[in-house]
Amino acid sequence: MDNKTILKQLKLQAALMELHDENSFKIRGYQNAVFNLDKTDIELGNLSLAELEKIDGIGKSIAANINEINQRGVSTALEEYLKNTPEGIVELLDMKGIGPKKIKVLWKELGIESGHELKEAANSGLVAKLKGFGEKTQQTIINALEFKEANANKLHYAEAEKLAEIVIAEILEIAPDIKIEVTGALRRKMEIIEVIDLIVGTDDIEIIEDALDDAENFEQVIEESGPITWRGNYKALRIPIQLSFCEKEDFVKEQFLRTGSNLHLSLEVKDKLTLKDIVRQQNFTSEKEIYAAAGLGEIVPEMREGTFEIEAAKNGNLPELVEMKDLKGILHNHSTYSDGKHSLEQMAQHCKDLGYEYLGICDHSKSAFYANGLKEDRVIQQHEEIDRLNEKLAPFKIFKGIESDILYDGQLDYNDDVLASFDFIVASVHSILNMNIEKATQRLLTAIENPYTTILGHPTGRLLLRREGYPIDHKMVIDHCAKHNVVIEINANPWRLDLDWRWVHYALEQGVKLAINPDAHEMDGYQHMYYGLLAGRKGGLTANMTFNVLNVEEIGKYFAERKQKITVNG
Numbered sequence: 001m002d003n004k005t006i007l008k009q010l011k012l013q014a015a016l017m018e019l020h021d022e023n024s025f026k027i028r029g030y031q032n033a034v035f036n037l038d039k040t041d042i043e044l045g046n047l048s049l050a051e052l053e054k055i056d057g058i059g060k061s062i063a064a065n066i067n068e069i070n071q072r073g074v075s076t077a078l079e080e081y082l083k084n085t086p087e088g089i090v091e092l093l094d095m096k097g098i099g100p101k102k103i104k105v106l107w108k109e110l111g112i113e114s115g116h117e118l119k120e121a122a123n124s125g126l127v128a129k130l131k132g133f134g135e136k137t138q139q140t141i142i143n144a145l146e147f148k149e150a151n152a153n154k155l156h157y158a159e160a161e162k163l164a165e166i167v168i169a170e171i172l173e174i175a176p177d178i179k180i181e182v183t184g185a186l187r188r189k190m191e192i193i194e195v196i197d198l199i200v201g202t203d204d205i206e207i208i209e210d211a212l213d214d215a216e217n218f219e220q221v222i223e224e225s226g227p228i229t230w231r232g233n234y235k236a237l238r239i240p241i242q243l244s245f246c247e248k249e250d251f252v253k254e255q256f257l258r259t260g261s262n263l264h265l266s267l268e269v270k271d272k273l274t275l276k277d278i279v280r281q282q283n284f285t286s287e288k289e290i291y292a293a294a295g296l297g298e299i300v301p302e303m304r305e306g307t308f309e310i311e312a313a314k315n316g317n318l319p320e321l322v323e324m325k326d327l328k329g330i331l332h333n334h335s336t337y338s339d340g341k342h343s344l345e346q347m348a349q350h351c352k353d354l355g356y357e358y359l360g361i362c363d364h365s366k367s368a369f370y371a372n373g374l375k376e377d378r379v380i381q382q383h384e385e386i387d388r389l390n391e392k393l394a395p396f397k398i399f400k401g402i403e404s405d406i407l408y409d410g411q412l413d414y415n416d417d418v419l420a421s422f423d424f425i426v427a428s429v430h431s432i433l434n435m436n437i438e439k440a441t442q443r444l445l446t447a448i449e450n451p452y453t454t455i456l457g458h459p460t461g462r463l464l465l466r467r468e469g470y471p472i473d474h475k476m477v478i479d480h481c482a483k484h485n486v487v488i489e490i491n492a493n494p495w496r497l498d499l500d501w502r503w504v505h506y507a508l509e510q511g512v513k514l515a516i517n518p519d520a521h522e523m524d525g526y527q528h529m530y531y532g533l534l535a536g537r538k539g540g541l542t543a544n545m546t547f548n549v550l551n552v553e554e555i556g557k558y559f560a561e562r563k564q565k566i567t568v569n570g
């Protein structure tokens, strides 16, 4: 069994144990095991019971539990808890902001056994009356349930992209003569995907429909399908699959019409005509030809949103978008010093192996106690190790950074002497995420004014499909970054993609540079650079406005000069 599945089961078991009032010592054992194993590199699925028992922080009974998961896919203990818990209650356990203890009260005292029942109880005010709940918790519950409802059956882009590849490969296997590609929001690389949207060029729709009927992984939903559309599911996954059929010779045109947003296709481009009009006038063999017929340069699929790209194309101002090969280094990453999975040396070596010139290490700062944030003495210790590694790995360079928590009032959480010991600082909010827009914005503005802040990290704290970000006035924040020469991060983690691409164009107009940062907590995390790149490109990000296209000398010089200004001014 893979680690992810094992951990998911242990985590669920810990929550269920809490729900069923088990011994708190035992519960903590499971929670600690999950915490420790989450950071391990060891493939738990390959270990024998004796080997599992030797892992630090795992007792005999948890080792036996994991062993059973390896053998038969699930442990008897978990099965037993699940048997004694209504399904709806199990689902409620992964609701944000409400722990198992509260869920137990809702279950036992109000007899709630599903999200639907909980929503009714909360809307009628019953929840607020429970001991330990109150109006605020009730509202949190309503928000969380609504958020969950709105996001059921959706995927973030990275997952959707992978799934689409699998689905396409499988369809090509059963119907090799077709032409099939992604289209719609998926082709526009939208951050959240509601349907795996595919366009199929075929000269015989029936053949492919019959083949899909016979394929066991595909299940058609007849009511939602039509004569040229197949809608259904793949392997019982919750996100729908949509296949739009067209003649092979119409493929370019049909894919084009299904890719651009409505706005993109219906803005006037030439002589009162829209792209929709132009594409229907004749047949085209490429999308480049379509744009040329409209007198425009080719607009890449990810930019076809109808925001600013048509105007830019009309004026001959289409941005030359940043590419993967432009990125010279990776800033904002974690190591085992705080909550990362791999050591500083592993993170650096891997970054170097991938061909990058530098790594910015930004472990959590001291307020982030839950993430083992660095107290001052450990900052010094890390800097000594960085100096040693820099000798060893030269000309590759590790820059000394920190992800400094932005405190409640916008202050960073070290004194100036410590702040001055870093090459650069990513300032991020990690706690008290429920401020109103005025307070949350002011908090960021204060952090941006701090002369030590180099980069503003994940500006809204959002986790796509899981948690809404705190509200901020994006314009004020971006304007303030422009004024104080602060770079804004596009956090490249597919769950974050924060700064949102919708604000990229505005940031660039204000002259604010953006850094594509993976916020990697393990070596594989560097792969997320690609998703950050896509988000940037979606908003029109060019290489010269991307902070980490600077090479190792340039960025070193930038950090040094910026720090020098602080000393001179202060």
Ligand SMILES: [Zn+2]
Pocket (backbone or CB within 6 Å): 403, 428, 430, 457, 458
């Ligand atoms: Zn962070």
Ligand SMILES: [Zn+2]
Pocket (backbone or CB within 6 Å): 332, 334, 403, 519
């Ligand atoms: Zn981070």
